[in-house]
Amino acid sequence: MTSVEEVLTSNLYTQQTKKLYKIGEILGLHEDQLTALSTPERVIQVKIQIKGKDGTIKTFTGWRSQHNSALGPYKGGVRFHPNVTQDEVIALSMIMTWKNSLLQLPYGGGKAGVRVDPKSLSKEELEQLSRNFIDAIYKYIGSDIDVPAPDVNTDSQIMSWFLDEYTKISGKIDPATFTGKPIDLGGLAVREFSTGLGVVHTAKLAAEKFLGGLEGRKVIIQGFGNLGSFAAKFFEENGAIVIGVSDSKGGVIDPNGLSYSKLEEVKKSTGSVVNYPSGKKVSNDELLITETDILVPAALENVIHKYNAPKIKAKLIVEGANGPLTADADAILKDRGIPVVPDILANSGGVVGSYVEWANNRMGEIINEEDAKKLILGRMEKAFNEVYNKYNSLGDQDLRTAAMVVAVERVVRAMKVRGLI
Numbered sequence: 001m002t003s004v005e006e007v008l009t010s011n012l013y014t015q016q017t018k019k020l021y022k023i024g025e026i027l028g029l030h031e032d033q034l035t036a037l038s039t040p041e042r043v044i045q046v047k048i049q050i051k052g053k054d055g056t057i058k059t060f061t062g063w064r065s066q067h068n069s070a071l072g073p074y075k076g077g078v079r080f081h082p083n084v085t086q087d088e089v090i091a092l093s094m095i096m097t098w099k100n101s102l103l104q105l106p107y108g109g110g111k112a113g114v115r116v117d118p119k120s121l122s123k124e125e126l127e128q129l130s131r132n133f134i135d136a137i138y139k140y141i142g143s144d145i146d147v148p149a150p151d152v153n154t155d156s157q158i159m160s161w162f163l164d165e166y167t168k169i170s171g172k173i174d175p176a177t178f179t180g181k182p183i184d185l186g187g188l189a190v191r192e193f194s195t196g197l198g199v200v201h202t203a204k205l206a207a208e209k210f211l212g213g214l215e216g217r218k219v220i221i222q223g224f225g226n227l228g229s230f231a232a233k234f235f236e237e238n239g240a241i242v243i244g245v246s247d248s249k250g251g252v253i254d255p256n257g258l259s260y261s262k263l264e265e266v267k268k269s270t271g272s273v274v275n276y277p278s279g280k281k282v283s284n285d286e287l288l289i290t291e292t293d294i295l296v297p298a299a300l301e302n303v304i305h306k307y308n309a310p311k312i313k314a315k316l317i318v319e320g321a322n323g324p325l326t327a328d329a330d331a332i333l334k335d336r337g338i339p340v341v342p343d344i345l346a347n348s349g350g351v352v353g354s355y356v357e358w359a360n361n362r363m364g365e366i367i368n369e370e371d372a373k374k375l376i377l378g379r380m381e382k383a384f385n386e387v388y389n390k391y392n393s394l395g396d397q398d399l400r401t402a403a404m405v406v407a408v409e410r411v412v413r414a415m416k417v418r419g420l421i
Contacts, residue, residue: 012301013091018327020094023404026394029412033421037411040090042066046136048114050128060129062114064137066146067093070414073144074110075100075351077151077180078133078158084113088301095322096351098407099344103383105355110146112137118153130158131165138169143176143362149354150180152225152300156192160185176361179354186361190372191353195320196230197373198349198380203294203318204238205384206341206399210316211293215239220253220292220314222246222284223299224273227320227347229264231296236260240294244287245273248299251287254279289313297324304329312338319343334398342400344407345380345387352376 017038024034048060063086066074076096089111097109114133118126140146150159159181166177181187190197207214219240221228224247232242236259244253245263249272252258258276266276274281288295288304291313297303298320304312306328317333317340319325325333325340333340356375360367367375391402415421 011087011091012323013087013094015302015323015326016091016094019330019400019404020408022327023401023408026397026401026405027409027412033412036415036421037068037408038094040065040067040093041069042140043086043090044137044140045086046133048129048132048136050125050132052125053122058125060114060116062112062133062136063089064112064140064146064148065090065093065110066140067109067111068097068411068415069108070411070418070420071097071101071108072106073108073142074146075105075107075149075354076110076112077149077350078112078114078154078162079152080114080116080118080129080154080158081152082115082117084115089113092322095344097411098404099348099351101410102344102387102403102407103348103352103355103379104410105351107147107351107355110148111151112148113151126158127161130161134162134165135169138166141166141177142170142172143174143358147176147354147358148178149350150226155226156180156182156187159187176358179357181357186357186365188353188357188360188367188369188372190369190376191350191357192226193230193233194353194376195227195347195350197234198352198376199227199231199296199298199318199320199346200234200238201349201377201380202341202346202384203235203296203316205381206316206318206339207294209388210339214294216241217293218243218255219294219296220244220287220290221296221298221320222251222287222303223297223321224263224267225298227350228296228298229260229267231298231320232258232263233260243292244282244290246282246284246287246299247273250274251282251284252276252279253282253287253290294318296320299324302326304333306332309333310336312336314338317341318346320347322347330398330400339399342403345383345399345403348383349376349380352379 093111175186295314301323
């Protein structure tokens with residue numbers, strides 16, 4: 001394995017713990033307190049079996065990590081991916097703890113993953129897998145215990161199967177147990193695009209501070225799933241120029257700009273944005289180091305590391321994915337004077353959207369879409385201003401450090417008053 005491959009497959013939990021310990025030094029936390037903060041309260045591992053179309057039994061492993069409940073019920077998505085590991089799920093649940101704290105949401109952090117390639121399953125097999133996963137964890141979830149949501153390779157249809165199975169097996173009619181649902185099952189339309197909306201809104205706020213504004217700025221987005229595609233749409237609507245995008249099959253760059261509607265059409269008809277009719281075809285690695293004003297890594301973790309961070313030519317990075325920068329990359333980019341808006345702030349529109357949906361379900365469906373959108377943007381703007389002010393008061397620190405200080409300090413206070421540390 002080459003050194004770059006080692007970084008790309010490095011342990012996300014180790015990376016997140018390193019970042020936490022750095023914050024611990026600033027806040028004066030003791031080793032025992034940091035151990036308490038980095039250790040999940042519960043990790044559930046389950047075996048999921050389904051009967052394949054050919055009659056064979058297919059067996060998969062899944063996890064739900066419930067990291068910290070000092071601020072409220074666990075909250076976080078469920079991902080279906082062939083490379084999911086237990087440590088990755090734990091790390092992502094820890095990120096969710098800081099994200100929910102930073103946005104002042106009444107949640108702790110949770111995350112789930114099933115090690116499966118959903119593209120290899122038929123729709124019937126995917127439904128069976130989804131239902132069987134809920135059968136395995138239903139005792140540990142609920143609207144006031146743990147609230148799952150969509151993540152990588154999961155969507156509103158899978159949330160529908162989750163909710164239906166949970167209702168059948170638990171006997172509880174509790175739609176607030178899951179968020180990211182279809183509108184007909186208590187979901188909100190804004191939840192579908194809230195992560196992309198939040199990324200662009202945060203990028204706009206950061207561009208005003210560091211670049212003199214967003215309009216006319218060139219943007220590259222690595223990843224064109226739900227988050228990346230909606231981000232491209234909202235960047236375009238805000239007057240920015242999206243010059244590069246990519247998905248798992250590769251990317252395309254056109255300095256004159258890419259059309260969001262054309263990208264959507266090409267992705268839908270050919271399966272990849274790499275088939276866009278104009279521009280230069282590039283790899284994901286090339287895309288990341290192409291000159292641009294704003295770079296949005298919106299795919300998976302650890303894509304910017306100590307080997308490519310010195311080659312980054314963006315003036316501002318806005319983290320769309322969770323954990324796309326390693327701790328080494330953070331240090332390199334800070335030394336190079338390239339601001340990084342961290343994941344726990346930049347991509348928090350999704351969990352704020354989930355919060356609005358959850359609250360709406362519990363109150364009896366009284367929030368309209370326009371009010372939901374205002375709540376999301378208002379909550380994110382408040383958090384951005386809090387982080388920016390902390391960034392200025394800390395002196396020689398970066399935005400991630402500022403965001404983590406605010407988030408961790410809030411969790412520590414809650415744990416102290418509960419007598420947990």
